[in-house]
Amino acid sequence: MSNNLGVTPRDQDFSAWYNDLVIKADLADDSAVRGCMVIKPLGYALWENMQRALDDMFKATGHVNAYFPLFIPKSFLEKEADHVEGFAKECAVVTHHRLKANPNGHGLIVDPEAKLEEELIVRPTSETVIWNTYRNWIQSYRDLPLLINQWANVVRWEMRTRKFLRTTEFLWQEGHTAHATYEEAEEESRKILEVYRTFAEEWMGVPVLVGMKSENEKFAGAHHTYTIEALTQDVRAIQAGTSHHLGQNFAKAFDVKFQSKEGTLEYVYATSWGVSTRLIGTLIMVHSDDKGFVAPPRLAPVQVVIVPMGRDEETRNRTYGVSDQFAADLAAAGIRVRVDKREKESPGHKYNYWEMRGACTRIEVGPRDLDAGTVIIARRDTGDKETVSVDHVVARIPEILADMQANLFAKAKAFNLANTHRVDTWEEFESMFAGEGGAGFVLAHWDESILTAEKIAEKTKATIRCIPLEPLLPSDAEPGRCILTGNPSPRRVVFAKAY
Amino acid sequence: MSNNLGVTPRDQDFSAWYNDLVIKADLADDSAVRGCMVIKPLGYALWENMQRALDDMFKATGHVNAYFPLFIPKSFLEKEADHVEGFAKECAVVTHHRLKANPNGHGLIVDPEAKLEEELIVRPTSETVIWNTYRNWIQSYRDLPLLINQWANVVRWEMRTRKFLRTTEFLWQEGHTAHATYEEAEEESRKILEVYRTFAEEWMGVPVLVGMKSENEKFAGAHHTYTIEALTQDVRAIQAGTSHHLGQNFAKAFDVKFQSKEGTLEYVYATSWGVSTRLIGTLIMVHSDDKGFVAPPRLAPVQVVIVPMGRDEETRNRTYGVSDQFAADLAAAGIRVRVDKREKESPGHKYNYWEMRGACTRIEVGPRDLDAGTVIIARRDTGDKETVSVDHVVARIPEILADMQANLFAKAKAFNLANTHRVDTWEEFESMFAGEGGAGFVLAHWDESILTAEKIAEKTKATIRCIPLEPLLPSDAEPGRCILTGNPSPRRVVFAKAY
Numbered sequence: 002m003s004n005n006l007g008v009t010p011r012d013q014d015f016s017a018w019y020n021d022l023v024i025k026a027d028l029a030d031d032s033a034v035r036g037c038m039v040i041k042p043l044g045y046a047l048w049e050n051m052q053r054a055l056d057d058m059f060k061a062t063g064h065v066n067a068y069f070p071l072f073i074p075k076s077f078l079e080k081e082a083d084h085v086e087g088f089a090k091e092c093a094v095v096t097h098h099r100l101k102a103n104p105n106g107h108g109l110i111v112d113p114e115a116k117l118e119e120e121l122i123v124r125p126t127s128e129t130v131i132w133n134t135y136r137n138w139i140q141s142y143r144d145l146p147l148l149i150n151q152w153a154n155v156v157r158w159e160m161r162t163r164k165f166l167r168t169t170e171f172l173w174q175e176g177h178t179a180h181a182t183y184e185e186a187e188e189e190s191r192k193i194l195e196v197y198r199t200f201a202e203e204w205m206g207v208p209v210l211v212g213m214k215s216e217n218e219k220f221a222g223a224h225h226t227y228t229i230e231a232l233t234q235d236v237r238a239i240q241a242g243t244s245h246h247l248g249q250n251f252a253k254a255f256d257v258k259f260q261s262k263e264g265t266l267e268y269v270y271a272t273s274w275g276v277s278t279r280l281i282g283t284l285i286m287v288h289s290d291d292k293g294f295v296a297p298p299r300l301a302p303v304q305v306v307i308v309p310m311g312r313d314e315e316t317r318n319r320t321y322g323v324s325d326q327f328a329a330d331l332a333a334a335g336i337r338v339r340v341d342k343r344e345k346e347s348p349g350h351k352y353n354y355w356e357m358r359g360a361c362t363r364i365e366v367g368p369r370d371l372d373a374g375t376v377i378i379a380r381r382d383t384g385d386k387e388t389v390s391v392d393h394v395v396a397r398i399p400e401i402l403a404d405m406q407a408n409l410f411a412k413a414k415a416f417n418l419a420n421t422h423r424v425d426t427w428e429e430f431e432s433m434f435a436g437e438g439g440a441g442f443v444l445a446h447w448d449e450s451i452l453t454a455e456k457i458a459e460k461t462k463a464t465i466r467c468i469p470l471e472p473l474l475p476s477d478a479e480p481g482r483c484i485l486t487g488n489p490s491p492r493r494v495v496f497a498k499a500y
Numbered sequence: 501m502s503n504n505l506g507v508t509p510r511d512q513d514f515s516a517w518y519n520d521l522v523i524k525a526d527l528a529d530d531s532a533v534r535g536c537m538v539i540k541p542l543g544y545a546l547w548e549n550m551q552r553a554l555d556d557m558f559k560a561t562g563h564v565n566a567y568f569p570l571f572i573p574k575s576f577l578e579k580e581a582d583h584v585e586g587f588a589k590e591c592a593v594v595t596h597h598r599l600k601a602n603p604n605g606h607g608l609i610v611d612p613e614a615k616l617e618e619e620l621i622v623r624p625t626s627e628t629v630i631w632n633t634y635r636n637w638i639q640s641y642r643d644l645p646l647l648i649n650q651w652a653n654v655v656r657w658e659m660r661t662r663k664f665l666r667t668t669e670f671l672w673q674e675g676h677t678a679h680a681t682y683e684e685a686e687e688e689s690r691k692i693l694e695v696y697r698t699f700a701e702e703w704m705g706v707p708v709l710v711g712m713k714s715e716n717e718k719f720a721g722a723h724h725t726y727t728i729e730a731l732t733q734d735v736r737a738i739q740a741g742t743s744h745h746l747g748q749n750f751a752k753a754f755d756v757k758f759q760s761k762e763g764t765l766e767y768v769y770a771t772s773w774g775v776s777t778r779l780i781g782t783l784i785m786v787h788s789d790d791k792g793f794v795a796p797p798r799l800a801p802v803q804v805v806i807v808p809m810g811r812d813e814e815t816r817n818r819t820y821g822v823s824d825q826f827a828a829d830l831a832a833a834g835i836r837v838r839v840d841k842r843e844k845e846s847p848g849h850k851y852n853y854w855e856m857r858g859a860c861t862r863i864e865v866g867p868r869d870l871d872a873g874t875v876i877i878a879r880r881d882t883g884d885k886e887t888v889s890v891d892h893v894v895a896r897i898p899e900i901l902a903d904m905q906a907n908l909f910a911k912a913k914a915f916n917l918a919n920t921h922r923v924d925t926w927e928e929f930e931s932m933f934a935g936e937g938g939a940g941f942v943l944a945h946w947d948e949s950i951l952t953a954e955k956i957a958e959k960t961k962a963t964i965r966c967i968p969l970e971p972l973l974p975s976d977a978e979p980g981r982c983i984l985t986g987n988p989s990p991r992r993v994v995f996a997k998a999y
Binding site: 030032033034037038039040041042044045046048049065066067068069070071072073074075076077078079085089090091092093094095096097098099100101102108109111120121122123130133134137138149153154156158170172 | 595622633655
């Protein structure tokens with residue numbers, strides 16, 4: 002049952018809360034195409050802010066953007082054995098290039114004479130088409146490293162979809178780099194992992210665990226995969242970004258060799274890495290509340306909404322004038338601001354409306370406050386209100402935004418810590434993951450066998466989210482006994498139920 | 501036969517020159533997928549600059565971005581009769597959602613059990629999927645206008661493709677707006693036409709004719725279409741952007757009605773408008789030369805390349821130091837700058853290299869000039885070189901860039917005027933368009949019959965590019981006799997052979 006805002010409370014049904022919120026907050030809408038969503042202007046503005054920040058970070062670390070074809074010849078997918086295994090089952094396949102009038106006179110049919118010689122796959126990821134291109138771009142060590150990123154849409158035919166978290170089509174960036182040595186590729190994949198961690202924590206305000214995927218969870222075709230893992234308010238893990246060291250797998254599959262400084266012919270080392278519109282779902286699940294979307298100020302489409310009051314025109318002239326001046330001054334200071342001048346809506350309605358849509362702060366411009374030379378500033382995360390003198394507003398807003406940014410992170414960090422557990426017996430482990438809900442991050446010992454990981458997942462639905470790069474506690478790095486088998490384990494790994 | 505830079509001279513074979521240049525200037529590359537190109541980092545940087553400028557202009561005129569699905573259900577295409585007629589023959593059709601191992605053991609086949617109930621079309625344009633969505637977003641006049649743009653990839657299965665000008669997949673923006681009245685939609689389509697004209701002329705340095713398409717050339721589904729038309733160096737027209745007033749066609753096809761202020765239920769009026777990566781091809785064909793790509797400074801990925809000289813390390817320490825300081829100061833002034841420190845390449849090689857890739861200016865930092873406190877600045881469009889004192893360089897570069905921007909436009913404008921003709925007899929008209937080449941813009945009378953336009957096109961390959969909104973000369977607006985039929989004509993229209 003939803004509250005008077007049309008959103009199911011989190012503690013009643015977290016999943017329903019999320020679905021309600023995405024719609025009510027105007028972030029996305031259903032589409033007529035199975036599993037595909039429409040990203041509405043507010044959701045897309047958030048994505049644009051994310052893109053800008055990430056793109057700047059990629060460029061600051063030496064990357065450039067390019068664009069590769071949407072379509073991948075079927076034969077390309079076949080070239081890397083693990084890769085095809087990972088993606089063949091969820092491919093949108095283009096088989097024809099023309100429609101024609103239905104001979105029965107009703108509508109259109111696929112023209113059987115326009116069948117493609119080779120089927121084309123709508124890219125689920127672009128390693129194959131890109132490495133087929135890199136073969137022509139790389140001859141010598143002087144052509145390396147090649148540091149390219151692509152902003153694109155991709156398609157994976159998922160059976161169970163959910164807006165932002167898992168959709169048939171989604172938007173993402175995919176970096177694809179080429180290097181002369183294993184070490185350089187390793188450095189690159191770790192550098193990007195750090196970019197992702199920085200973005201998650203400093204921009205999204207989302208604390209993440211940074212680690213390596215276990216063999217059974219790594220990317221199809223990777224040598225190894227790094228990940229950042231966030232924790233949602235319903236204490237499930239969510240993979241927010243991955244950075245893959247691909248070794249020489251794709252270079253071998255597509256025959257990409259270079260002449261080394263020493264004159265030998267060597268296969269190229271590769272990385273690939275990506276984050277997607279899933280980050281928006283992550284944001285929502287970490288910060289938002291029963292009143293709606295809570296956006297971290299650095300990424301929020303609306304950092305300030307100004308609500309001028311006034312029942313008569315004379316009063317409105319006054320509050321509108323002050324509001325417009327605030328808006329101009331705040332915009333000049335680089336702050337994303339809106340003024341809500343709708344006259345048919347009550348102030349209370351507007352408060353709810355903008356709280357739902359994630360405006361970080363609200364300036365209430367009322368005639369009585371103005372008489373006293375003040376306005377009220379309300380803040381989205383804590384709900385705190387303060388009375389601020391009119392001439393202090395433009396200086397005060399950035400302080401509140403900075404404090405809110407820090408507060409969202411600190412709150413989520415404390416939540417993550419409170420929901421990080423160390424478990425040493427199978428009984429405890431199993432009971433923690435019993436039932437439908439999540440159990441936070443559970444650090445437990447594992448014997449490094451894929452079979453064991455699969456058995457644990459089967460029994461508890463908990464999977465290995467990552468092997469942390471730095472132990473959370475020093476003792477996490479000490480050896481122990483596998484939670485399931487009792488076999489030796491070199492260190493604790495992180496288990497969780499995951500989105 | 502190509503010159504020593506690997507580019508066929510324009511006067512020898514304009515078409516070969518274009519194809520050579522796109523590759524040699526590192527703007528795009530072939531892909532393994534028929535008709536699709538790879539946009540290389542330099543070409544993509546140009547597109548990013550175009551996107552940024554256009555996006556700012558769209559936002560300044562009240563538009564917001566959103567994102568709609570890549571796939572369009574086949575039945576949607578069928579709903580608007582003219583629209584389907586225009587696009588059905590060039591559609592990439594997704595029929596299946598899974599591959600499986602070939603039972604014969606070799607590779608993959610399309611899984612016949614994963615056939616879609618309804619085929620999906622990869623969007624050739626998004627009117628249908630967007631208007632199907634707008635039905636849920638528009639109820640009242642208060643929901644209007646709806647001013648949305650989308651940056652996206654689209655696919656049209658073209659039989660004859662050419663990099664940037666006509667590719668199976670291309671990148672573009674498509675605006676889709678909804679309005680309460682015919683007049684408001686008309687105002688919107690004209691406003692965007694003016695944005696396009698401004699962008700073409702002030703950013704690309706490409707003078708354009710602004711006009712309306714004749715009935716036979718309008719967008720499939722439009723009430724009427726506006727266009728901007730540029731002229732290439734081989735005196736052919738190139739359509740660079742279009743803005744469509746769609747009337748109520750899509751609102752009727754998708755049943756999108758709103759309650760007016762007066763309480764009546766009305767169909768919504770629509771516009772759509774787009775420019776694409778074709779603009780890059782247009783740029784090249786208007787400004788570039790036998791030495792390579794000439795980029796207008798406001799959009800150029802590389803506005804300045806600095807080439808430090810020096811055969812020994814001591815000299816290089818000095819020229820590198822000066823170059824790095826220039827680069828830092830220019831970058832701080834918002835100028836896009838590179839320093840070419842490759843030590844195995846001669847200065848002459850670097851000059852050719854960056855001229856080919858469209859660097860607007862070049863700073864040659866040589867030890868002897870430095871002794872005199874000067875460097876040489878060379879300019880890409882005119883080839884002029886000037887000696888500039890070291891402390892004046894950072895102030896001088898923006899002046900040269902501004903002058904080059906103005907010069908490119910002025911030169912192209914003069915070229916267009918010199919290649920704009922008025923023709924009054926069929927004999928002259930026919931002979932102008934005889935042979936393979938273009939004949940510039942030919943202003944002639946036309947009797948407004950589609951049949952006549954088709955006959956003229958059949959006989960001469962010249963099509964009506966537009967009916968200018970403002971007559972180029974006052975006399976162009978005077979009535980006359982159709983060039984082919986001798987029937988009455990209200991005004992001259994623009995004929996040309998077109999890309």
